[in-house]
Amino acid sequence: MNREALYYKDIKEFDATVLSCENAGEYFRIVLDTEGFYPEGGGQPSDHGKIIGNGQEIDVLDVQIEKGKVVHYTDAPLDCGHVHCIIDWDRRMRNTQNHSGEHILSGLVNKKFGYNNVGFHMDTQSAQTKGAMTIDFDGVLTWNELMEIENKANAIVVQDRKVSVLWPSKEQLKDLHYRSKKELSGNVRLIEIDGADLCACCGTHVHTTGEIGMIKCLSIMNYKGGVRVEMVCGKDALDDYRKKHELLQRVSRMLSSNIDTLEEALQSQRREKEEREKKLGSLYREYFMLYKTSRKWVEGVYLILVENMEPVQIRQFCDFLLRETCVKTVIIGSKLSSQYSYVIGTKTGDAREIGKKLNATLNGRGGGTKEMVQGAFLSTKEEVIKEVKAMDPMVHFEE
Ligand SMILES: [Zn+2]
Missing domain, CATH: 2.40.30.130 (Elongation Factor Tu (Ef-tu); domain 3)
Incomplete structure (x- = not known):
């Protein structure tokens, strides 16, 4: 050094x-x-x-x-x-602000809980970190405890305390109580944040805590018996705030809402969606019933091709026909964009066997149980009819 x-x-x-x-x-x-x-x-x-x-x-x-x-x-x-x-001074300043902010937070956690910072990743501009640095502590903190620490850390920033670099002699070092990740030999460089922290470090630091700007914790998760905290300081915190604020504004506009009422708007959208799904469900039940009563059913294998029915409804349709009619096996295909979503249900055979055969001939994929398989064919209507008929010439075809 x-x-x-x-x-x-x-x-x-x-x-x-x-x-x-x-x-x-x-x-x-x-x-x-x-x-x-x-x-x-x-x-x-x-x-x-x-x-x-x-x-x-x-x-x-x-x-x-x-x-x-x-x-x-x-x-x-x-x-x-x-x-x-x-x-590149912008990069240097971001690293410096993050590093000094990390010292304040780690020092406060150490003082209050006795936990040590046992690892951190500070390169907020690398592709892996997604813009935030991470600090690992060897003890567990709750989010509320972390927020208390965050408040104290930001108070230290506002007080604009002096940050000093000390090069104590070996004799002086013996009497100092400081944080350090490892046993140190040779010249020891200490970073002192007035009244807040003393830590051995070779990094670059601010001169007074006011230069750090905001210290903001973003998340906390359990990690190796302790916790991993994601945080940002200074310019990175401003960038993070901007990014998230602009995202909230865009999402609010999409919902014809504003940031204050965004949560309400989302909840009301969710309720409306649930209502629509309920209505759709009852309409489909009526449709299944009409479909059943408008046809004469016999025991046997059926191929039914429809359009724009979602996989969840195809499954319900298949269940309904097996339960309410005398058909033994039913293959339902629903045209959705360029493919046929399908469900095969059977009371007697093995749906997996039928699925396997048709997947092979109709460029399909999917699977399931003996009673029911689900998947998609990348084929045209004519191809589906042709291959199902080739498999079983007695198949009944309905649309
Ligand atoms: Zn350091």
Whole structure:
């Protein structure tokens, strides 16, 4: 850990000299004489940015400490010599705000419950994290307890408390009570949030807590005997608020409602849907009855082709015919867009056998029990009739 490194000094742009550049497969490894890009460490993702020199501008995609050297992984090579470097400051600030916010929250949880932060993922811009960082604690918290902690954390932000970097001597360190993930050797860097937390850390931090902005927990779930908390701070919290607010506005407009009455509007939609389903159910029962009484039924196998009947109704129709008529086996197909949804029900045979045969000849899929199978054929009406007749020439066909 280089306490004099430029990345600890809030410098957005700097000049440097390229000491080496080598090909590393997909990337290039560049070593500079100046340590301005923050290398991944202490749970904090590395800086990104640009290196400009000799008329070239290349992207820094990752920065790692390897054998004591800060190595920059880039998308293109660069000649040795003088360069100008620009740090992606938006990314750095998001990481810094999240990191300092995480210290406050972890410190408060530790103080109140004695639980430790045993792992966190802070790269909110990576595809995996979906915009929020995660913190794992080795004890269980409820959502309400977490909300109390969140209130306290935000109060510390509003108080704009001083955040200091301490490099205590070995002697001084013995008397300090601080949080740390592992046993430390060599120089120890401590981050002190005035009156709130003291924690060993090599990350970048704000100068006063006001710079963090809002600290917002998004979710809590049980994880490895403790809990995993999802949270966002500062710019990430603002982005999260915007994204969700705009989503709520869009959904509200879809329901001709507003955000305050959205829940009511959704409940009323759900009630209306249930009412419609009830009405549809009773209309279908009438339809099944009319279908039955308008035909003369005999014992045997029936193929019935209809249109636009949903799978749930086809199943009810099949049940009804097997219960209310003397038919032995019924194959019902309903044309829905480009395919036939089907149900095969039987009182005597094995519906799975019939399903298997027809799936093979009618480009179908599906399955079920001995009494009833359900699925879909990717075939035309003519093909369905032809193949069912080929299977059983005595089949009765109805529409
Ligand atoms: Zn830290």
